[in-house]
Structures are given as structure tokens and as C-alpha cells.
Amino acid sequence: MNRKIDVCLSPGLIDCYESMGKIVIVADIFRATSCMAVALAHGVKKIKPVSSLVECKQLQDEGYIAAAERGGQKVDGFDLGNSPFHYMDESLADQTIAMTTTNGTMALNSCKDAKQVIAGSFLNFSPLVNYLRKTKLDILIVCAGWKGKVNLEDSLYAGALVQALQLHCQVGGDAAYMCSSLFAAAKADLRSFLDRADHTHRLIRLGQEEDIDFCLSIDKYTEVPVLRKDGHLHKMSLNDMLI
């Protein structure tokens, strides 16, 4: 068992990790990578994650549906925000979305030399785990965090993946052990554990509590968003993804 699984707890620490040749799972549970799973499951053709509002606006001008969130809220002048419920809309079928969020889209663009980049979420947890068990490459989970700080929800998700893969991968470092231990403490009731999380408080203040419950739902979808060479996330099933 030579392959490793490790966790980068914040994009601010990404320079400490090697992503080249690895499968990178980016986690922004509340809510960017969860929204991506929802959008693709509901028929969106593909999603381009972009780091800046300016870039997102340019793509809007080119005909993309433009989604932009900063500080937990939709940014004026854009078509969509960062609630999963925004993406359960039949009118988005076959559309292409450009998306920029406070943390997640930047994290997705921070691992350009990875072999494969996947947007992780609880919404397709088991399909992703099944896929990762079949691959042989090292895995790096990159938590999007909040403005550089680590957060509970992404760390818990990372811990859930580490636990699910610990018989298939060598745990690669202290951060992975921390996340695994955290998940063990929280897994009996993730929602209650997350009552203390900064982002839970932020979303409740913004009236978005139902987003929390939704983003913690396990296995609503069978396919996962994978970043392809065209710079867009596409919905892929296990057999399509194998590299």
C-alpha cells in the first residue's frame, strides 16, 4: 500500500504540498463544490470555476450563465449565487456556467498540475469513494476553508474521505490524522457538531440554514464533477473518470 492520502487544510498552505501527478479533491462543502454537484446533476452542461468577479463578468458577457458569491451572498449583477437550491432549475439544462465564490473556485484553480481535479461533496460521497478505491494514484484533499482560515465542514469532509480510504491508502500526514479524528468525533451527528462552525452561524444569519442541511446530505447523486482539460467541470461517472 504505497499510495498516500493527505489533506491540505487551507489554500493558504497549498505551497507546502505537491499536487503534481495526484488526484486532488477540492472541498468547499458550504457551498461551492456542493452547488457544482447539484448543478451538473440537474442538467447543467459544464461549469468553469474562475477566481475573480471580473473574469466571471467577462464570461457572462460571452454568454455564460454567471454565478458569483462573496461573503456568503450573491453578488449584484450576476445570475446566480451560491445556494444549492439556485441550481435545481430546469432552465439551466444544457447551459454553461461560470462560477466564482469566496473560497472554493480559487481552491479549484490552485492545483493546475494535478493529474485530476475533482469537486468533492457529501452529495456524491460513495461514488467518489468507490472511484478512489479503484485508482492507484496519491490523493490530496484541498479544503477551501474561509478566506484562508481552516474550517470545520471542509475538514470533516476530508476526515470522512480519509476514514473511507484508510484501508486503501497510507495516511500521509498529521493534517489527515487530524481530520480523521475530527470526523470520528462528529460522525454520529454532523449537523449538531457543525452548530459551532463559523460558517453555520454565517449562513443562519443570512437566512440560509436549509443550505446547511442539504449540503450534508449523503449520496444524493451518483456522478461527480471533474475538471477537464477545457477548464470546465463536467459530470462524470465512475468508469468515465478512471485514469
Place this chain on the structure above:
Amino acid sequence: MNRKIDVCLSPGLIDCYESMGKIVIVADIFRATSCMAVALAHGVKKIKPVSSLVECKQLQDEGYIAAAERGGQKVDGFDLGNSPFHYMDESLADQTIAMTTTNGTMALNSCKDAKQVIAGSFLNFSPLVNYLRKTKLDILIVCAGWKGKVNLEDSLYAGALVQALQLHCQVGGDAAYMCSSLFAAAKADLRSFLDRADHTHRLIRLGQEEDIDFCLSIDKYTEVPVLRKDGHLHKMSLNDMLI
């Protein structure tokens, strides 16, 4: 209870935190901040933490006892390394030490605008907790980590402090909750929990396993190292420290 306690899990994330006006506890459990406690308890007059080997060498030329560690080992040409047992030497009494280590001394120098900077360790855990309970300022624990990555031992120490102060301070963020949860999982047997830590493996490889056990000893000393305006750490007791 308006005062807060928060944790910065790596010096690489320090820009996300405000240290101005706070009490900052720097933790490099294996082994820099533990060594500092040992040295001062054994009669060393004061310790200047410096970031670079060059600066440490210059101070050696000026008459300081020079301690330098990189990658877990003493650096050639310096007087001392980073084992706590190096500092239990009567010949060091009343001497002034310049110290540079892979992680800890840089962390100590990263919070220049804090109201007070303290080198934390398990070796004087209760005296420090008793002091912090008497103060009213916000507390930021800065974990030294390992070359930018987070590590288990410093995170556990941070969690121990958060737990000990949670009735006196508001827990300030997700990182502090993570550390507290981690400590709760580990506290029954810190040493066994740390068997999986990267730095435990590193120290065992280097033949320094007894350093691990020593650095996890609780309350060997009653005084704590505090960084004073002269840029040196001095041994201070609770009443001397109050600000």
C-alpha cells in the same frame, strides 16, 4: 465573557489572524518552546529567538551561546541543538542563548505587534493557564507546525489550552474547535495518540525518542518564558507577567 481564544494552526496562515493587542502563545512542542522552558528553568538568563542561521552565527560571534536546529538535528558549528536535555547543563547558568530552529523561533518572531508573546509548552501548562485565567485580553495560540504544515503535537497543545480556558474565553473560531476536539480524543493517552505524528517518526529516526516523552511531561516547571521588549525570552512567574 467577551474575550476570545483562537488558534492559528500554522505560521503560514498568520496573515489571516490579528495579533495586535492580544496575548500570543507560540507552541512548538517538539521541541523549541519546550527547550526554552527547560533552559530558563535551569538558570539560563535569557534567550533570543532568531529566524536565520546567519543571525544566530552573528550572535555567537558576539558572545551568545548559539543553538541551531534544522530538520530535527543540531547544525554544525553551533553550540547546542534542540533537545531539552541539551539545556539541563549547569554551565549554561546565567548565560544568554541565541536560538534558531526549523519552525518555532520563526513563529515567535511572527507576532511582533502582540501585547505579549509567550513560549508555550506542556512543561509549564498549569502556571500558564492560571495566568491566562487572570488576564482579560484575547488569546491567540500560534502553532509552529512543520515547514508550514500543521502538526498534531502543537494542535493538541492548542486544544489543551482551549479546553482549559473555555469557561473563561469565548472559543473564537473553527480551528480552536478542531484543536479542542482533537485534544478530547487524545487526552487519555497523548503519547500513544502521537505515535502516528510525523514528527514522532522523525525524532525516533534521529534517536531522540526520549525527547518526546519529556516534552509531553506536564507541569515540571512553575515559570514560563515570556518575550520582553529587549527581544529576549525571560523566565517569568505569574505575578511578574500580569499586563
